[in-house]
Amino acid sequence: MKRYSAMALLRAGLTGQRGWERAWRDPEPKPHYEVIVIGGGGHGLSTAYYLAKVHGVRSVAVLERGWIGGGNTGRNTTIVRSNYRQKPLHDLFDFALGLWEGMSDALNYNVMFSPRGALFLGHSDADMTQLAQRGDALRCSGIDAELMTPDAVHRLVPLLDMSPDARFPIHGGLIQRRGGTARHDAVAWGYARAADAQGVDVIQNCEVTGLVMAGGRVTGVETTRGTIGAGRVGICVAGNSGPVAAMAGLKLPIEAQTLQAFVTEPVKPMIDTVVMSQSLHCYISQSDKGGIVLGGDPDQFPSYAQRGLPIRLEKAAAEAIALVPALSRLRMVRCWSGTTDMSFDGSPIISALPVDGLYLNGGWCYGGFKATPGSGWCYAHLLATGESHPLAAPFSFDRFATGATIDEAGVGFMPQLR
Amino acid sequence: MMLIDCPYCGERAQAEFTYERTLDSIVSLDMPVEEVLARLFSRANPRGEDRELWRHTFGCRQWLVLRRHRRTHAIAAVDPYAPDDPE
Amino acid sequence: MGRAIVIDADVALAPARDVTVLDLWEGELPAIAAGAMQVEPRRWWLIDRGEATEEIDTAIAGRGVLVPIGGGLTRATISGPGWRDLLSVSGFFDVHHSGFGAGSAVSTIIHHVPVRIRVTGASSCDVFFATSYASTLAELWQKTSKGG
C-alpha cells in the first residue's frame, strides 16, 4: 500500500497526480475463505480489517451487493458519540469512540473525525434531570460528560433561540466533548483500503443469493458470481438483515424502517457543535463543506423503499428552526433515506445465530455509524474465535427470549415507537 | 406519503394512520409462552409483501389489515381487521 | 388561484358543551337519534340534543351507552366563501371534493390536531376539537383568514 502523506501529495502534485495506485483491488472471488463477511458497509469492512489485523485471519472476503459504503454508511448524519444511558451501550460505543480517535492514523486514511462536541439540549428541568442522570451514569463509567448552563450553551452555539418563551426553551445541556462527526464515505474507503492491504478481498457487485448448508451448518454462500465456500459466515447488512437471515430460515427481532436526513446548501461556519435534543428527534450539525446536516424522526412503518415521508422532513425542519431560527432561509439541497434495522429493544445484535457457522451483526436502529470501529472489532473477535467479545456479550440474539433486553428508550418491542 | 383506501372512510393520507404490527405478531392472551415470545420477537421482515395491522387513528379509529409491498409501497388490499383472518 | 388573496372566512370559537357519544354494541341507531353525526362504524355524536338525549338513552338501554364529552370540546363555526380553503391550510383531507357537501362529516387532522368537520351549509361548517388545542388552531386560522 502506497502510504498517504502530505509529502506524497506534494510529490504527486508535481507529477500530475499520476502516481496513485488503486485504493483497493478488484479481486475475483476465490473458491473458499476462512471467513466471509456479507455486506461491504463500514461495519463489514472494519470487521474484515480487524480479522486480519488483530486476529491474523487473512483469508477473508467482504461480499458487497453494490458498491462499498452504499448502504447506511453513506446515509446517516455522521455523528459520533458514546453518551448512552445504559451501561452495555455506553461501554460498547465508548470503546468505538476510542478507535475513532486513532482511526485516521491507523488506516492511513483521513476519515476527518472531528471531536467538535456532541451537545444534548434540555428544554425543561425534567430534561435537565434526565441529562444529569445520563451524565452521571457515563461519568461513573469513566466516560466524559459535562452539564452545561444555558449561558454556556449559548456561548457554544450563539444562534440558538435562548428566549424563555421559545417553543423548546433551552434550560442547559449535556455535552460530550469527545463526540463529533466524521466523513462517512471515508470510513468505508479507509477500511477497505487498509483491509485490502492486509490481504482481504473486497468484492463489489457480488450479491449473496443463498447460503450453502451441509449437516445443519453453513459452509458457504451462493452469489451472483458463483458459490464461495467459507468456514464462518458473518451477516453484516444492517437494513437487510431480515432477507439475508431468511436464507437460513431465520426470523429476527428486527423490522426495516426508513430514516431520512437532509442537508442545506453550504454556508459559512454558523454551528460548530453537534446539536441534539433530549426531548426531540432533531440533529443539527454543519459539515466541513458548510451544509447544515439535519435529521429527524424515523418513518415509523416498515419499508425498504429508501424513500421517506415528506412530513417527517418537514417536522425536522420545523424543530430545527425552533431551536435555531436563523435556519429559516437556508435551503434543503438534498435528502436521503436509509433503511434502518430496527431491533426490538433499540440495541444491536452481535451474536452467533441458531445455525452453526452463521453470525449476525445488525439491528443497529438509527445509531450504527458511530459504532463502526467497535462493531467491527467485536464482530471480528466473534468470527475469529467463535466467542463473544466481552463488550458484545450482552448483545446476544437470545436476549429477547430471556428478557435481558437493553432498552435505552424504554419503549419496548415496537420499533415504530422508538 | 401513501394513500390508504380505508374501507370505512375512503382514500386518505397516510398522515391519518398509524402502523401497529404485522398480522403474524398478534398475540392472544391464551397462547403458550413460547408462541408469545416467538410472535412478539421475530419478524419475517420481507423485502416484499407482508400483511400489516394499521389503525386509522385520526379518522374512524378502526383497525385495518393492509397487504402492502415494502419496497414499492404498493397496497394490494385494505380490509377491516377480522380476528379469524388466516395469517 | 389568486396569489395575493388572504382567505375570506370568519371563524368563531365557542365551547361545544352539549356533545354526547352514542356507542352501540348491538342493534341499529334508534329513529329518535337520526341525524346524529356518525364518527365511527358503531359510534355517533349527539350534538345539541338537549332534553332529547335522555329519550335516546332510554331507547338504547342495554345495547349501548351515552357518554358526555362536550366538556372538553370546542366548536369552531367557520363561515364565508373561503371556508374550504381555510381548512386546506395544514390539512390532509380533500375539503374541496364535490361529494363533501352539506350534511357530510369527516374526521381528520389539521395542524397536528385531530378534528371532526361537519358541513352545515354551502358556505359554512363546524369543526370540533379538544379545547386544549383551541389556541393552536385559533392562531393558525387568525394568521391565515381575513381576521388576521
Next chain:
Amino acid sequence: MTAPRRIADGATDSLRFTFDGRAMTARPGDTLAAALLANGVSLVARSFKYHRPRGIMAAGVEEPNALVTVGEGGRTEPNTRATDVFVYDGLVARSQNAWPSLNFDMGAMNGMLARFLPAGFYYKTFFGPASRWMLYERFIRRAAGLGKAPVDRDPDHFEHRAAFCDVLVVGGGPAGIQVARDAAASGGRVILVEQDALLGGSALRDGIAVPDPVQAGVRMMLRTTASGNWDHGFVTLVERIAEPGQQPPAGMPAQRLWHVRAKRIVLATGAIERPLTFAGNDRPGVMLASAVRAYIRRHGVLAGQRVVIATNNDDAYRTADAAREAGGTVVAILDSRPEPPAAEHPTFADAVPLAAHGGRGGVTAITARVGATTRRFDADVVAMSGGFTPVVHLHSQAGGTLGWREDIQAFVPEGGPEWIESVGSAVGEVEPIAPASAELPDPKHSFIDFQNDVAASDVDLAWREGYRSVEHLKRYTTLGMATDQGKTSNMAGLARLATSAGVTIPQAGLTTFRPPYTPLTLGAMAGADGGGHAAPRRRIALHDVHEARAALWQPLGLWHRPRAYPQIGETLHDAALREARAVRTIAGLTDVSTLAKFAVHGPDAARLLEMVCATGIAKLAVGRGRYTFMLREDGMVLDDGTVWRLDENGYLLTSSTGGADRMEAHLSYVHRVLAPTLRVSVVAQQEHYAGIALAGPRAAAILADLTGIEPPAHMGLARAKVAGVPALILAASYSGERAFELYAAGHDAAPIWGAIEDKVRAAGGFPYGLEALEFLRIEKGHVVIGAEADGRTTPHDLGLERMLRKAGGFVGAQALARPALAAPDRRRLVGLVSSEQIPEGAMLVANHGATVEGHVTSAGPRLLESGGAALALLAGGMAREGETLLATSPTRDRHVRVTVTAPVFHDPDGARYRD
C-alpha cells in the same frame, strides 16, 4: 434610463436594485441574471473550491455559477441563483465567497495550488491526533461554505396547504399546456405548475406565443416548483409568493408548501442544455446557447457583441440567428459534426472547442480544432450546446426507471408507477446530437461540475484510484453534489467516466435522483410549524384560572401545567415546600385535569378491564375504586392509574397524562383486535372532565362544607354539586393525605376551583402545583410512569407483584415468565433516606469509583422533618435494606451518603386516609 447591454427598443427601466452596493436598473420580468447582464456585469461569483471567477452560464434553475446573496436581515437568502430571482424594486444582492472583494479574491490562491489539491486530497493528508485535524479543519471550514446565513429571525411566515386534483401537470411549456388544456376539457380538476413567472418554457426563448390554460379551466400556479414526487401521487410544491429577500404582501406568507395528491401526474418538465467540456469552459461569458437566446428574446439583453457558437446539434443555430437579429456578430459556429446544416453564419464543420481565453472580466477568445488545424476566434460570449438532457428527476424520485437514448446521449423515462407519465422534451423530444468528443488536451482546466470545481482530471483520478462506481465517483470528487445538484454536470461526468472505463454511459451507471428538484427553504418546509409553532401547546381547561394566580408553568409533553404558585420573593423550591407542607398539615388543591380518563361501559366492561389491567377488577364493588396498573405485552409496566366502578356495568379508568394517547390505542387494540366480540364501549374523557384534587387533613371537612354530603370513604365515590356545578367525587389520594378528586365538565369547572380555593385559603392552605405534588408522592412512595416505571421495569421490580392477578389472562402475563426478569440482581424499587437532599438521577455506588448498582429515580425533601428522601432502583432491591450507599452525581459534583429503606416514608399504614 436603460442598462447598457439592453437591446434598443425605446422602453426604459423602471426598477432599481443594487449589486455589491452598485445601483443599477432593471425592468419588470427581469431575472437578476438578466439585469446583471444588461448592466454589463460579467463577473458575478467565485467558485467553491478554487474561487475561480464565474459569470452567468444559464437562464434557468440549472445555473451552477451565478450564486449571490439576496435580501437583508432575517430575509437574507444566501446562495440564490441569479437566474431564479425576479428583480423587484429595492432588491439588494451581494456577491459571496470572495474576500476582500469579488474582483480581488484571496481565495483564488487555491486555484494556483490546484495541482496539489486534486479530488479527495484531504483523505491523504492532515494525519496526527484529532486535535491536529481540527486545527486544519478550522481553516478548511472557513474557506468552504458559500454565502453567509442570516443571523436575525425570519420576519415572515410560511404556510402548508393541501390540494387535490385529477391531473397535475408539471411544467408550463408548450407540451405541458397542451396536456393541461386537454385534461381540463375532459372534465376534472387540473393543476398546472410552472416554476417560472411566465408560462411558455422553451417557447419563451423562441418568441413563440402559447395558448391560455386558465381559460380552458386549468388551475394555474406560477412561480411554483414541484420539488418532490413521493408515494401514490403525492407531490410537494413550493409556491413563491415573495421573491427571495422581498417582503410579502400584507398578511401573506413568503412561501407556501403545497401537499398535492394527484390521481395522474404528467411531467412536462422539459430538458436542460448541457455544457461542453473544454479548457476554460467556466470563464464568465461562456454560456449555454439556449440561455444566450433566452436573454435576447425574453429580456432584450445581448450578453456580448462577438458571439462564437460551439455545438453538436441544430438547436444552437437558432441562437446564432437570434444574436444576429439582436445586432450581434456571429463570429463562428463551431459544429463538431462533419456535416453541419446550412446556415447564414460562418460555420465550421468538425470543429471542437479546445480552450476559452480571457481573464476575470470574461472570455476574450476561443481556440478550437477545426478539422486538422487549430484556430483562434475572438469572442466576448461563447454559446455552447452539448445537447439536451431531459429533466427526469420527478419521474425517478417516485421510483420510475430510466432508459438510455443513444441519439440524444441521455436517459429518458421508461417504466414506473402507472399514474406518472412524461411528455415533450422530458421524454427526449429534443435535437439529436453527435456523439461526444473525447479529445481534451487540458483536463485540469476543463470543468465538469462548475460550482464544485470538479475538472475532467478529477474524474480521471477517481477512476485510477478505484472509485469506479458512479456513486463513488460522485462522493470522491463531489461531482453533482453542489447546490445545482448536478443538473448541468451529471451527464458530462458520466461521459468522462465512461471514456475512462471504456464502456458506454448506461454501463457506467447513473446516480439516483432525490428530492428536492431545486433547493427549498427550511421555512417553507416547516410551514406554519416554524418558530414557536413547532408543536401545539395544549392548554388545560383552567389555564386562565392558574394564569391569574401567577402560576409557574411546567411543560409535560404538549401540555403545560402549573408547577407552583410562588408568592412575591419566593423561589420555586420554597413555594413548593410551603404548598406541600400545607397539604400535610391543613389542605391544598391542585389541578389534575390532564389525567387520562376512560369511560368503560357495557355488559363486558369488566372483562375488557381484566384483559388490560394486571390487577383484580371483577370483585370491585359498585361505588368503589382501586389502584391498578397495566403491562405491555413484554411484561413491562405500561401505565398505572385507578379504576372505579360507577354502576353495575360502568367503570371509569384513569391513567397517566403522558400515556393518554398510548392508553387509548391500547384499550382499542385489546378490544377491537384481541376481543372484538365484547359488548363494551370505551370513551376517552380526558378533556371532558377538568379535575381538581383537594387534599389534606381538613379536606373532608371542606368537602362536606361545600357539598353538604358525607364525604366518601377512601377509595369511595360520590356525586354532588359544588358551587352549583355537578361533580363526580373520587376519594383517591396521591399525596398521602385524605383527598378527593372532583371531576366536572371542563367548560364549567372554574367555579368549583374558586369555591374550593376560598375554603382552603380560609383554612390556611394553598393551591399547589406539580412540584409540591412530586414532593408529596415521593414521601408517600407512589411510583411514577417515566421515573420508577421507566419502560424497563416489571411489576416485581416495583414491588407490585402481590397485586398481580394469579390467574393471568391479562396483557403481559405470558412474557413475565422470562427468566431474566426474575434475576436476583435486577434493579428493584427501594427507598433512600439521608440527612441532606439526595440528587435526583444520581448513581448509587458503594464508594467513589465502585461499580454502579442503581440510580435515584425521584428525590425530594422530607416535608415535616429534616433531610431528604428518594426512590431508587437498586440491584437486589429490598434485600439491601439498611445498607449505606453513596448517591453520586459527578456532573453536579454532589455526593450524598444514603441509607436503603422501604420505599415509603410517610404514613406507611395509610392511617391518614381514615377520617
